[in-house]
Amino acid sequence: MSLKYSIREAFSGFKRARLSFFISVFTISFLLFIISIFFTLAMNVNQLIDVLNAKIDIQVFLSTILDDTEIAQVGSTINSLDQVANLEFVSPDQAAKMFQQEFGEELFSILDDNPLPASFNIMLKEEYRTIENIEQLANTIMKIDGVDEVEYHSEALGLLLKFSRIATVISALLLIVVVIGSLFVVSNTIRLIVISRKDIINTMRLVGATRHFISLPYLLEGIIQGLLGGLIAFLFSLGLFAFVQSQWPGLLTTPEYLFYGLLLAGVLFGYIGSLVAIKRYL
Amino acid sequence: MVELQNVKIKYPTGDGIEHISFKVAPGEMVFLVGPSGAGKSTVLKCVYMEELPQEGHVTVGEYNSLFIRKKDIPYVRRRLGVVFQDFKLLNDRDVFRNVSFALEVIGVRNKEIKKRVLRALADVGLSHKSRKYPDELSGGEQQRVAIARAIVNEPYLLLADEPTGNLDPDTAAGIMDIFKRIHARGTSILIATHNTDLVSRYKARVVKIKKGGILEV
Numbered sequence: 428m429s430l431k432y433s434i435r436e437a438f439s440g441f442k443r444a445r446l447s448f449f450i451s452v453f454t455i456s457f458l459l460f461i462i463s464i465f466f467t468l469a470m471n472v473n474q475l476i477d478v479l480n481a482k483i484d485i486q487v488f489l490s491t492i493l494d495d496t497e498i499a500q501v502g503s504t505i506n507s508l509d510q511v512a513n514l515e516f517v518s519p520d521q522a523a524k525m526f527q528q529e530f531g532e533e534l535f536s537i538l539d540d541n542p543l544p545a546s547f548n549i550m551l552k553e554e555y556r557t558i559e560n561i562e563q564l565a566n567t568i569m570k571i572d573g574v575d576e577v578e579y580h581s582e583a584l585g586l587l588l589k590f591s592r593i594a595t596v597i598s599a600l601l602l603i604v605v606v607i608g609s610l611f612v613v614s615n616t617i618r619l620i621v622i623s624r625k626d627i628i629n630t631m632r633l634v635g636a637t638r639h640f641i642s643l644p645y646l647l648e649g650i651i652q653g654l655l656g657g658l659i660a661f662l663f664s665l666g667l668f669a670f671v672q673s674q675w676p677g678l679l680t681t682p683e684y685l686f687y688g689l690l691l692a693g694v695l696f697g698y699i700g701s702l703v704a705i706k707r708y709l
Numbered sequence: 710m711v712e713l714q715n716v717k718i719k720y721p722t723g724d725g726i727e728h729i730s731f732k733v734a735p736g737e738m739v740f741l742v743g744p745s746g747a748g749k750s751t752v753l754k755c756v757y758m759e760e761l762p763q764e765g766h767v768t769v770g771e772y773n774s775l776f777i778r779k780k781d782i783p784y785v786r787r788r789l790g791v792v793f794q795d796f797k798l799l800n801d802r803d804v805f806r807n808v809s810f811a812l813e814v815i816g817v818r819n820k821e822i823k824k825r826v827l828r829a830l831a832d833v834g835l836s837h838k839s840r841k842y843p844d845e846l847s848g849g850e851q852q853r854v855a856i857a858r859a860i861v862n863e864p865y866l867l868l869a870d871e872p873t874g875n876l877d878p879d880t881a882a883g884i885m886d887i888f889k890r891i892h893a894r895g896t897s898i899l900i901a902t903h904n905t906d907l908v909s910r911y912k913a914r915v916v917k918i919k920k921g922g923i924l925e926v
Contacts, residue, residue, distance in 0.1 A: 631810075633757070634811040635785075638783070
């Protein structure tokens with residue numbers, strides 16, 4: 428009975444502030460759409476970074492004149508560094524095999540002896556995997572006796588990290604804009620509906636309707652706006668990603684939970700927006 | 710059962726009421742009389758707890774304005790009926806739905822609603838107009854709808870704020886007759902009015918207020 432009343436009122440609210448209702452729904456959907464793009468970009472870049480990271484952080488090439496004891500010494504010096512999580516030794520023979528796998532060419536068929544140096548692959552501890560740390564550590568290792576060369580994915584990784592950070596920051600900023608924007612448009616729509624329903628609301632209060640009962644239709648109203656906004660944003664995202672997929676297959680992975688995320692975000696913002704309006708205008 | 714004790718409410722404009730103390734006993738009919746601006750409406754608002762006193766207190770049944778929680782105020786109002794000079798009907802629905810609305814929004818079951826609305830409309834003599842809309846009715850009829858809405862939840866106190874203020878003398882008399890009938894059934898009634906002529910024609914206790922304080926009980 429009471430729920431039936433609330434639902435009926437919520438839908439009649441839409442008729443009372445039609446323009447405002449549509450503006451509100453489209454604002455939410457637009458904002459959520461933009462955020463879904465940036466979120467997807469950030470996620471894809473982060474995935475790429477993870478793949479690169481999972482390989483090797485730093486490669487240390489040793490001078491070819493070192494003997495086994497000296498190599499072990501360099502190894503233990505590197506291993507004693509705080510940032511190092513894992514150290515892997517690659518002998519010249521192993522390096523030659525990897526070369527062969529990568530290039531499909533027998534190295535010794537071209538050259539008489541193996542020109543590849545022994546090397547260490549260093550995996551860093553998670554908290555040190557920033558480009559600044561990697562650079563700093565590379566410099567430190569460079570100064571160790573017997574180290575010939577230090578290599579890391581400086582430029583590509585740095586660029587990606589930078590991009591990922593920018594995308595994350597933009598996503599976060601957008602999230603704030605979306606929250607504030609949605610709250611504003613939803614609460615404004617609810618405010619218009621509440622004003623147009625003033626007589627009814629006053630009468631309800633007078634005859635003893637509870638605050639909860641009076642506000643329920645407006646909460647539903649806000650949730651409907653948010654839900655529609657989320658749904659439209661999802662459809663737009665779906666269209667855009669399908670287009671990207673058709674043009675550049677495999678470029679992007681779309682988050683599986685995007686649909687639920689957008690709907691949930693829409694509902695949440697709609698709910699909070701109407702809550703704000705109810706607190707202020709009812 | 711309804712008691713105001715040394716109630717004071719002052720608005721920022723300087724208007725308001727002060728030193729207001731009186732009771733309405735069960736089954737009693739009371740006129741609250743005073744010139745415009747004396748604070749009659751404010752006194753009624755205290756009773757239905759639209760305003761809470763800044764000093765003193767109001768008791769309505771088991772509720773006291775000093776201790777009442779905001780969420781309990783609707784339950785005070787369910788025990789009261791309120792009628793206004795300007796009727797305050799909802800123009801988007803017919804007479805029946807205007808009255809039934811008062812029951813719908815407090816969660817009364819549909820079957821019960823129909824019974825009670827028809828009885829209330831019969832009490833005010835409007836059974837035959839239950840499908841009319843407010844703007845199809847005369848002022849007197851609209852006020853009768855408002856009274857039906859006020860009594861449909863069987864309140865123990867009916868509050869009326871200048872209920873005949875917008876009506877001609879004959880129509881006003883008709884409305885007063887309805888109040889008398891409701892009173893005769895045992896409902897307490899508190900009527901605020903500045904119409905001394907009206908008061909003199911009905912046997913009821915009179916509480917006079919003037920610019921904030923009670924003069925005579």
